[in-house]
Amino acid sequence: MKNIYKLKLIAFVIVLICCQSVSAVQTIAIPKRSEILTTLDKNHPRLMLKDSELQKLKQLYKTDKTLQRYIADSLSQADKYMLKRTLIYRKKGKRLLKVSRECLRRVYALGLAYRWTGNEKYAEKAKEELLAVSNFKDWNPMHFLDVAEMSHAVGLGYDWFYHYLDDQSRQKIKTAIIQYGMKPGLQAYGGAGSMPGNKDLVSGWWTGSSFNWNIVCNNGLIVGALAVAETDPEYAERIISHALASMPKALASYAPEGAWMEGPGYWDYATRYLAYGLSALDTALGKDFGLSQFEGISNAGFFPIHMTGPTDLIFNFADCDDDEERVPMPAMFWLAKKFDNQFIADDEHFLLTDERAKPQHVVWYLPPSSKPLSRKLDRYFHGRVETAFFRSTWDDDDALFVGIKAGFNQVDHGHLDLGTFVMDALDVRWVYDLGKDDYDLPGYWRRGKGQKRWTYYRLRSESHNVPVINNQNQDELAEAKFIKFNPDKSSPFVTIDLTTAYKDFAQKVTRGLKMIQNRRAVLVQDEFEIQKPCRIAWGLTTEAAIVTDKKTAELTLEGKKLIAKILSPARAKFTVRSAEQAPPQEDNEDVSRLMVLTPRAEGNVRIAVLLSPVWPDGHVETTELKPLSQW
Numbered sequence: 001m002k003n004i005y006k007l008k009l010i011a012f013v014i015v016l017i018c019c020q021s022v023s024a025v026q027t028i029a030i031p032k033r034s035e036i037l038t039t040l041d042k043n044h045p046r047l048m049l050k051d052s053e054l055q056k057l058k059q060l061y062k063t064d065k066t067l068q069r070y071i072a073d074s075l076s077q078a079d080k081y082m083l084k085r086t087l088i089y090r091k092k093g094k095r096l097l098k099v100s101r102e103c104l105r106r107v108y109a110l111g112l113a114y115r116w117t118g119n120e121k122y123a124e125k126a127k128e129e130l131l132a133v134s135n136f137k138d139w140n141p142m143h144f145l146d147v148a149e150m151s152h153a154v155g156l157g158y159d160w161f162y163h164y165l166d167d168q169s170r171q172k173i174k175t176a177i178i179q180y181g182m183k184p185g186l187q188a189y190g191g192a193g194s195m196p197g198n199k200d201l202v203s204g205w206w207t208g209s210s211f212n213w214n215i216v217c218n219n220g221l222i223v224g225a226l227a228v229a230e231t232d233p234e235y236a237e238r239i240i241s242h243a244l245a246s247m248p249k250a251l252a253s254y255a256p257e258g259a260w261m262e263g264p265g266y267w268d269y270a271t272r273y274l275a276y277g278l279s280a281l282d283t284a285l286g287k288d289f290g291l292s293q294f295e296g297i298s299n300a301g302f303f304p305i306h307m308t309g310p311t312d313l314i315f316n317f318a319d320c321d322d323d324e325e326r327v328p329m330p331a332m333f334w335l336a337k338k339f340d341n342q343f344i345a346d347d348e349h350f351l352l353t354d355e356r357a358k359p360q361h362v363v364w365y366l367p368p369s370s371k372p373l374s375r376k377l378d379r380y381f382h383g384r385v386e387t388a389f390f391r392s393t394w395d396d397d398d399a400l401f402v403g404i405k406a407g408f409n410q411v412d413h414g415h416l417d418l419g420t421f422v423m424d425a426l427d428v429r430w431v432y433d434l435g436k437d438d439y440d441l442p443g444y445w446r447r448g449k450g451q452k453r454w455t456y457y458r459l460r461s462e463s464h465n466v467p468v469i470n471n472q473n474q475d476e477l478a479e480a481k482f483i484k485f486n487p488d489k490s491s492p493f494v495t496i497d498l499t500t501a502y503k504d505f506a507q508k509v510t511r512g513l514k515m516i517q518n519r520r521a522v523l524v525q526d527e528f529e530i531q532k533p534c535r536i537a538w539g540l541t542t543e544a545a546i547v548t549d550k551k552t553a554e555l556t557l558e559g560k561k562l563i564a565k566i567l568s569p570a571r572a573k574f575t576v577r578s579a580e581q582a583p584p585q586e587d588n589e590d591v592s593r594l595m596v597l598t599p600r601a602e603g604n605v606r607i608a609v610l611l612s613p614v615w616p617d618g619h620v621e622t623t624e625l626k627p628l629s630q631w
Contacts, residue, residue: 026252028290030244033237039285042230044162045115046284047155047223048276049363054115057365066349066368070357071116077359078113081106082125086132093440096140100149103133107153108359111160123164130157131169134176141184141202145213148220151181152276155227174231177224182235185221189242207246211262211412212270214250218243219277226284243277244289251294258300259381262413263318264307268329271300275334279364292338296383301335301344306379306389307403309424310396315387315403315433317420319413322435328352330360342369377519378487380494385411386482388494392519397427400613402522404513406480406496410447416454416473417464418480418501419511423522425613426560431465432541434458434579437586449476457581457588465540467502467509467526467607474501483510484631490518495628505534512628521612521620523567527628528605538596538607541579546592548574553594561614564594567625568608572596 045051061067084106090097106129114122133139133154140146158165158173165173188204206213221239229236250270253261260267274297281288292298307315308326316324328351336345349368352361375394381387385407392400404421407414413436423431436458437444443452454473457463461473478501485494493514502509508529516523526538544555544562550573553564566572579591596607612619 026294027248028244030241033241036237036240037229037233040229041284045160047159047226047280048283050283064367067365070361073357074109074112074359074362077109078122081109086128089136094143096146100146100153103129104149104153107157112359112362123161126157126161127165127169130154130173134173139180144188144206144217147181147184148217151177151224152220155224159227174228177228178232178235181224182239185239208249210250210253212266214246215270216273218247219273222277223280226280247291254294254296254300256296257381258296259303259383259387261385261411263320264304264314265320266413267303271331275331279334298339301332303381304329305347309401310399311424311427311429313429315422316435317405317433319436328355328358330358330364333361333364333366337364337366346373378492380485384408388485390492390515400425400519402513404494406482408479409474409476415459416461417466418474418478419466419496419498420464421513423611428557428560430542430544430555430562432543434463434541434588441584457585463541468537469502469505470534475503491516493631495631506530510628512631516623517620521610523610523623525608525628530602530605533600533602536598536601539593541591541593543591546576546594548576550574563612563614563619565610566596567610568606572598
């Protein structure tokens with residue numbers, strides 16, 4: 001009886017904990033549909049940049065040289081679009097071949113140019129583009145991102161060019177927004193509104209997703225709905241109501257500090273659309289219903305700042321490009337204005353010193369301050385996918401930089417790469433991530449246990465900067481957490497529990513990464529408690545040329561050098577392998593793997609490798625090893 005009582009008590013405690021965790025999930029109060037539009041500004045334009053704000057910008061323009069340059073950049077883009085042929089319906093596979101994104105770019109550029117200069121040539125070109133896409137047979141509801149992006153583009157165009165458009169054109173464009181955007185949207189949400197003549201169902205799986213599709217689709221529809229809200233309120237009320245119910249699950253992915261599980265590329269995509277939708281709600285309704293107050297969003301602007309190395313390359317984990325640099329992100333200005341954070345705006349201005357501004361930089365413009373940027377050298381972003389970043393300084397392109405991640409292997413767009421890292425020094429990326437492969441490869445999106453996705457080299461563990469045991473991937477269902485993060489002044493470090501990634505072979509696996517000798521070199525140390533004899537292959541990916549004498553490897557890239565040295569095990573040796581693959585995969589030409597092989601590992605095993613850039617005054621030769629438990 002006592003045991004039964006204990007079991008019941010345990011069950012009660014588990015239920016209580018679960019209930020508490022559910023109640024702790026951030027939610028918003030969704031108003032009645034009839035109350036959603038009570039504060040609607042029925043004038044046009046009302047989306048993102050109202051005429052009153054435009055006039056303020058024009059006054060500021062008289063004395064603000066930065067804004068003058070951004071306007072010049074935007075007008076230059078509009079002039080280029082004047083020479084482009086009108087958009088046509090082009091599909092590739094499931095996707096409307098980048099047409100929706102091109103339409104969006106044209107609407108913003110032409111719209112800002114028209115509203116800034118009053119020159120009707122820009123409005124006439126935009127009208128031509130809007131009527132063209134309104135005459136499409138659909139906006140490709142089978143790939144709903146296309147619907148969302150086009151709803152945004154055409155909704156914005158309808159609003160910004162409203163007074164230029166004649167009644168017939170206005171009616172044609174509005175009908176397209178409803179027919180090709182709002183009705184498929186309602187079908188995806190599960191309501192009435194199917195498209196006449198379309199026998200296929202519109203999938204609404206994204207409405208319950210935690211990832212980028214949720215934010216992009218919901219906010220694209222919000223912009224389209226707000227554009228036609230005064231004439232067709234039933235669509236706006238229903239779309240916004242559904243979006244308010246859907247978005248909290250994805251917004252929770254920013255918690256607690258603004259990072260994004262799917263990597264920096266999809267941080268940009270999701271945050272961009274979050275800015276579009278919430279900005280449109282603010283200007284059209286005067287409120288965003290509390291969506292911007294979700295945990296982590298106010299700090300989201302720090303993520304792209306810290307995940308960019310001194311080479312300007314980002315820590316490109318998940319499905320990013322292999323050579324992806326941080327690019328200008330207008331949403332940084334929106335974040336800065338929304339949360340009164342001048343630092344985020346100033347960092348974007350700093351990036352734009354050598355880059356061209358986009359029209360959206362003007363839409364959310366915040367003047368730069370005269371204060372010097374003061375950034376932390378080390379930053380830890382908590383969350384389901386955790387990341388940590390260390391650097392020697394912010395003011396030198398030659399600075400030492402490392403980024404490392406934990407998290408879970410089933411994240412959308414994720415790879416089997418728990419514990420992987422990248423490293424910059426001497427203005428070179430020495431330790432490299434190959435990034436994504438072709439999205440159209442068969443089975444690329446099948447993420448479960450033993451699925452086709454994990455047969456592709458770039459997504460497998462063996463291409464990443466992690467150990468591989470017995471030639472097997474990390475467990476597809478594994479999760480890893482940071483154990484310690486120490487932003488020490490001279491020797492910052494992080495340790496990670498990787499045990500579940502290698503549970504078939506090891507009782508415990510821990511990785512440590514540390515900057516040493518006043519941030520002049522990096523020590524990577526892995527500790528294994530092996531359950532049965534196995535083969536461990538420690539590796540990193542690099543574009544450098546490699547010469548090795550077994551215990552030491554000299555890497556050379558762009559005339560710079562880095563020395564890799566095995567500090568443990570005593571008998572281990574370096575070997576070099578090619579990362580090249582056969583079609584249809586990416587070929588990875590001129591990319592190598594620097595490997596440490598332990599053919600028969602058993603018991604307690606430690607692999608420690610020192611990565612030491614050759615600075616003008618020399619390099620770090622060695623360092624004392626301590627168990628990770630003593631770090």
